[in-house]
Amino acid sequence: MANFILRKAEPSDVSDIMRLIKELAKFEEMEEKVVLTEKDLLEDGFGDHPFYHCLVAEVPKVQSPEGYTVIGFAMYYFTYDPWIGKLLYLEDFYVMQEFRGLGIGSQILKVLSETAMKTRCSGMHFIVAENNTKSIEFYKRRGAADLSSAEGWRLFEIEKEDLLKMTAK
Amino acid sequence: MHFKLRAATKEDCKEISRMILELAVYEKMSDQVKISHEELERDGFCQNPFFECLVAEVHEEDKAKEGFTMVGYALYFYTYSTWKGRSVYLEDLYVMPEFRGKGIGKGLLGKVAEMGKKEQCVRLQLSVLEWNTPSRDFYAAKGALDLTDNEGWHFIRFDGQNLDNLANEAPKD
Numbered sequence: 001m002a003n004f005i006l007r008k009a010e011p012s013d014v015s016d017i018m019r020l021i022k023e024l025a026k027f028e029e030m031e032e033k034v035v036l037t038e039k040d041l042l043e044d045g046f047g048d049h050p051f052y053h054c055l056v057a058e059v060p061k062v063q064s065p066e067g068y069t070v071i072g073f074a075m076y077y078f079t080y081d082p083w084i085g086k087l088l089y090l091e092d093f094y095v096m097q098e099f100r101g102l103g104i105g106s107q108i109l110k111v112l113s114e115t116a117m118k119t120r121c122s123g124m125h126f127i128v129a130e131n132n133t134k135s136i137e138f139y140k141r142r143g144a145a146d147l148s149s150a151e152g153w154r155l156f157e158i159e160k161e162d163l164l165k166m167t168a169k
Numbered sequence: 170m171h172f173k174l175r176a177a178t179k180e181d182c183k184e185i186s187r188m189i190l191e192l193a194v195y196e197k198m199s200d201q202v203k204i205s206h207e208e209l210e211r212d213g214f215c216q217n218p219f220f221e222c223l224v225a226e227v228h229e230e231d232k233a234k235e236g237f238t239m240v241g242y243a244l245y246f247y248t249y250s251t252w253k254g255r256s257v258y259l260e261d262l263y264v265m266p267e268f269r270g271k272g273i274g275k276g277l278l279g280k281v282a283e284m285g286k287k288e289q290c291v292r293l294q295l296s297v298l299e300w301n302t303p304s305r306d307f308y309a310a311k312g313a314l315d316l317t318d319n320e321g322w323h324f325i326r327f328d329g330q331n332l333d334n335l336a337n338e339a340p341k342d
Contacts, residue, residue, distance in 0.1 A: 034252045124326070127324055155322045
């Protein structure tokens with residue numbers, strides 16, 4: 001049984017967070033899309049107006065063969081729905097493969113839900129890739145609704161080049 | 170027709186609330202609107218606001234049939250991508266039907282892009298309903314990609330009793 005703790009990320013955690021972000025991107029088969037750096041993470045998460053909040057899962061050094069103690073993380077921020085108000089948006093949620101099935105992921109999700117309730121959020125939102133059946137099942141078991149299937153919402157994105165075109169006079 | 174785009178003030182929340190409901194009616198989900206101008210005033214104009222809002226106004230002489238001079242709005246906030254960093258999320262964009270086709274929607278979208286650029290955001294995201302072809306076309310014309318189609322992303326939500334249940338099982342500190 002894994003001995004682990006969940007705590008708020010600190011500036012010294014950014015290189016571990018970066019490593020885990022890349023591992024998750026690799027799992028989602030989109031590794032080459034990660035352009036974020038440790039410097040960005042530091043500036044954007046630990047400055048005056050953080051763009052995100054982060055929880056990390058840590059195990060005692062002795063339990064990890066490669067010597068990592070930070071073996072999971074969840075990154076989130078607050079968003080707004082004009083119909084129901086504040087929401088907690090879960091951007092990334094990942095536990096290293098060798099530490100799965102030990103209740104760490106469930107615990108992270110529970111702590112996040114508690115944070116959502118404490119901060120008067122009406123719900124928690126996130127996106128999942130449709131081929132990620134394991135994750136979809138994990139969430140559905142806990143009562144999550146798939147709004148793309150149920151209500152037909154589609155995610156759209158406009159990238160920097162086209163954004164700049166719109167701002168040009 | 171001349172129109173003015175500007176940042177919303179706390180006093181605009183009643184009008185914004187009216188338009189939020191109009192948009193919800195268009196999206197055939199008006200029964201899902203649970204908050205009023207009071208929550209908007211509290212959440213958008215506190216020390217660390219949860220959203221920002223732009224409004225579109227016309228002159229008195231061009232006002233809507235019902236007498237409104239505020240004819241559109243864009244509500245957005247900043248998000249974060251672990252792959253690319255700072256992003257802006259456009260939550261709502263709406264122009265009253267009789268004021269469409271005059272560049273107000275494009276103007277609002279452009280202004281949101283400008284706010285994003287100021288904050289060094291690398292992208293703008295939004296979501297549109299599958300059947301809403303006019304909106305899907307509007308965004309596609311500006312270079313938007315449908316990530317649900319192209320990459321298979323689905324929106325998931327936990328709320329109400331399910332969220333409560335999860336929270337009640339959380340370990341106590």
